[in-house]
Amino acid sequence: MDESHPVRIAIIGPGAIGREHAGRLKRSNRAELAGFVHPKGRAIHGEGLNHVYCATSIQELMQNTKVDAVIIASPTQTHIENMRSCLKLRLPTLVEKPLSADLYSALKLYHDDKGIQDIVLVGHHRLFSPIVDATCQVLEKKALGKIVCVRGSSKFFKPASYFEAQAWRVVEGGGPLNINFVHDIASMIRILGQISLVHAFSSNHARNFTVEDTAVVNMVFKNGVLGSFVISDCAMSTESWEQTSGENQYFWNDVDSDCYEISGTKASIKIPSMTFIGPSEGQPESWNSVVDKGIFAVSSEDPLERQLQHFIDVIQKKAKPRVSFRFGCEVVAVTHAIRHSISTGCAAEVPTLFL
Numbered sequence: 013m014d015e016s017h018p019v020r021i022a023i024i025g026p027g028a029i030g031r032e033h034a035g036r037l038k039r040s041n042r043a044e045l046a047g048f049v050h051p052k053g054r055a056i057h058g059e060g061l062n063h064v065y066c067a068t069s070i071q072e073l074m075q076n077t078k079v080d081a082v083i084i085a086s087p088t089q090t091h092i093e094n095m096r097s098c099l100k101l102r103l104p105t106l107v108e109k110p111l112s113a114d115l116y117s118a119l120k121l122y123h124d125d126k127g128i129q130d131i132v133l134v135g136h137h138r139l140f141s142p143i144v145d146a147t148c149q150v151l152e153k154k155a156l157g158k159i160v161c162v163r164g165s166s167k168f169f170k171p172a173s174y175f176e177a178q179a180w181r182v183v184e185g186g187g188p189l190n191i192n193f194v195h196d197i198a199s200m201i202r203i204l205g206q207i208s209l210v211h212a213f214s215s216n217h218a219r220n221f222t223v224e225d226t227a228v229v230n231m232v233f234k235n236g237v238l239g240s241f242v243i244s245d246c247a248m249s250t251e252s253w254e255q256t257s258g259e260n261q262y263f264w265n266d267v268d269s270d271c272y273e274i275s276g277t278k279a280s281i282k283i284p285s286m287t288f289i290g291p292s293e294g295q296p297e298s299w300n301s302v303v304d305k306g307i308f309a310v311s312s313e314d315p316l317e318r319q320l321q322h323f324i325d326v327i328q329k330k331a332k333p334r335v336s337f338r339f340g341c342e343v344v345a346v347t348h349a350i351r352h353s354i355s356t357g358c359a360a361e362v363p364t365l366f367l
Contacts (some may be wrong), residue, residue: 019080165271
């Protein structure tokens with residue numbers, strides 16, 4: 013591929029996330045927007061997007077313009093179908109999270125296409141966050157001792173307009189577990205390792221939608237670490253990554269709150285503030301000891317921009333996908349187990365997908 017020219021990237025799904033990607037492509041000097049795809053070929057509205065061509069299929073778009081790669085930002089229920097279309101054309105693809113609403117269709121696609129690991133990047137963009145990178149480094153240095161547990165929160169209040177804008181958000185495939193908590197699952201797998209068992213409960217009594225508005229999830233990691241999370245899209249709270257990390261300009265940033273705390277036998281760390289909590293120098297690990305708090309310095313970079321730069325590297329065959337199709341399947345396997353646990357009221361094992 014000629015790297016002297018920007019790569020041309022098409023976007024399937026001109027909704028809010030699709031337009032967010034489009035804006036970044038418009039500002040990029042390494043990539044440019046090739047066009048949109050929507051089943052109805054509808055007109056696109058937005059700053060700088062009014063005259064962007066919208067085709068009814070990726071094949072139609074490629075008949076009218078050059079396309080080097082694709083971003084799939086359509087509703088989750090359509091991800092697998094859209095990926096199949098792109099893979100038939102051998103187009104490098106960035107598919108938004110979650111990879112699929114259905115674990116088995118994702119696994120079938122994996123087994124049907126042996127080259128999928130090389131050209132599909134799953135859009136768990138938080139894994140490109142410097143905060144996640146720094147947390148992994150803290151744990152690799154054994155600064156917390158032996159990790160014993162993690163607690164987390166993904167609580168926020170979504171206004172009525174959020175659901176009115178996209179009807180699929182209130183039916184199966186929507187809900188905060190699929191739309192939001194998948195980010196937290198991906199982050200926990202990257203930081204702490206694979207999850208083996210979950211026990212979850214959910215409720216929809218606040219909004220009365222088909223999908224949940226609130227859930228609690230307990231989990232066991234394969235390395236023995238225990239975790240507990242509270243998730244809600246109808247809780248007027250700031251204890252979520254969106255509102256504590258400061259990485260998304262669309263959300264008010266609560267600099268005094270955290271959404272995760274990882275605890276070990278020597279110390280704990282609160283995330284995303286990166287507040288380190290441990291005994292003062294010379295003090296033993298004890299609840300009677302004087303405790304010191306410190307902050308790990310972390311660079312401020314936009315995860316979505318880092319993800320885009322990496323995707324361009326994948327398109328130009330400079331890199332393998334950092335968040336692979338297999339990793340995306342492992343995240344979906346956890347959500348699959350959570351759904352099973354909620355429906356049965358019992359703990360559920362997370363399927364082992366890859367030996």
